[in-house]
Amino acid sequence: MTRVEVPPDSLFGPDNLPYGVYVPRGTDHRTGARVCTRLGDHIIDLSVALNDPDFASRDLNTFLARGPRRWREVREQLRELVDRDIHVEAIHRPAEVELLLPVRIADYVDFYASIDHATNLGRLFRPDSEPLLPNWRHLPVGYHGRSGTVVVSGTDIVRPRGQRRTDSGAPDFGPSRRLDIEAELGFVIGVGSELGTSIDTAEFADHVFGVALVNDWSARDIQAWEYQPLGPFLGKSFATSLAGWVTPLAALDSARVPLPDQVPEPLPYLRESEKWGLDIELTVRWNGQVVSHPPYSRMYWSPAQMLAHLTANGAATRTGDLYASGTISGPAPDQRGSFIELSWGGSEPVTLDGDTRTFLEDGDEVVITASAPGPGRRRIGLGEVRGRIRPVHESR
Structure with a gap:
């Protein structure tokens, strides 16, 4: 002993x-x-x-x-x-x-809960329109991902292939040229719910066990061509990296903070009786260089609201379900949680080791870490989520 x-x-x-x-x-x-x-x-x-x-x-x-x-x-x-x-x-x-992968993943859902991220992408993709679509402030927007491609931190990521729109407007097929990251926080369900029932925001901690860092890798060129009218598909489903550590909600009591103001007030099923904003600070390293510090405390929709909306139609949940926040970004340039934002769609390259870069190249490694306030003045760590890009296999 x-x-x-x-x-x-x-x-x-x-x-x-x-x-x-x-x-x-x-x-x-x-x-x-x-x-x-x-x-x-x-x-x-x-x-x-x-x-x-x-x-x-x-x-x-x-x-x-x-x-x-x-x-x-x-x-x-x-x-x-x-x-x-x-x-x-x-x-x-x-x-x-x-x-190893800490949880046997049942289902995977990814949300779009950062108002700063949604606003940035709206300005990039719809520069002559309102950046937020009409429904965004009324519900946590999300999509169902692919649980079978959730991998543990440290797993290499093979560059995906798919259809990409060319300058002529017609598609071609090949490796993604705009491979990106999304720095996110994932939530692991411990106790599921029955089909035909829903989970109230006040029941969040009865069902969700804890959190883990997520990198939801994204092929922006594949995504841009395929996402209308039904949303993300092959541009997202090739890999999602999950940290090896799951931090229990009980460890995050000192990190709980109120949400930013929600205007208009959410519908009754999304209103909260407890504060489930979280003061978690992320750090993104690209080939060892710190490029961003996304603040989770800026998220517009809370994890309790995401779960309430996920089950509002009676969808069942199961032990091992994972749902993630979507990209975490803040209002400042050095708080952006994706490279499409950091490089502003590729028009403002990032200086990396003396070179100018926009999206991921083969051999690049991204490491996302995070910490949160603990009792007293101590901080607690959420570990890391790490991945390196490998080229497309020649046999493909």
């Missing part, structure tokens, strides 16, 4: 305690996976530390389905671990392990 020492300035202190799934490096993913938490500079195997079979699993779904009471009980057990000795077999260094 041994005590885990946590540096006082650690982003993974006792007020955080996120959940992930790991295997020791070189171990078979099918048989060696276990649920873990991170404490300081150590990975703690919960199946060993808590002697709990729910955590001898390759995903969090069994634990998530237990519901809020069990979530609270385990968090209390983890807080107690901080102050006592832990079996050495449960303790690993981050370099010794590989993080």
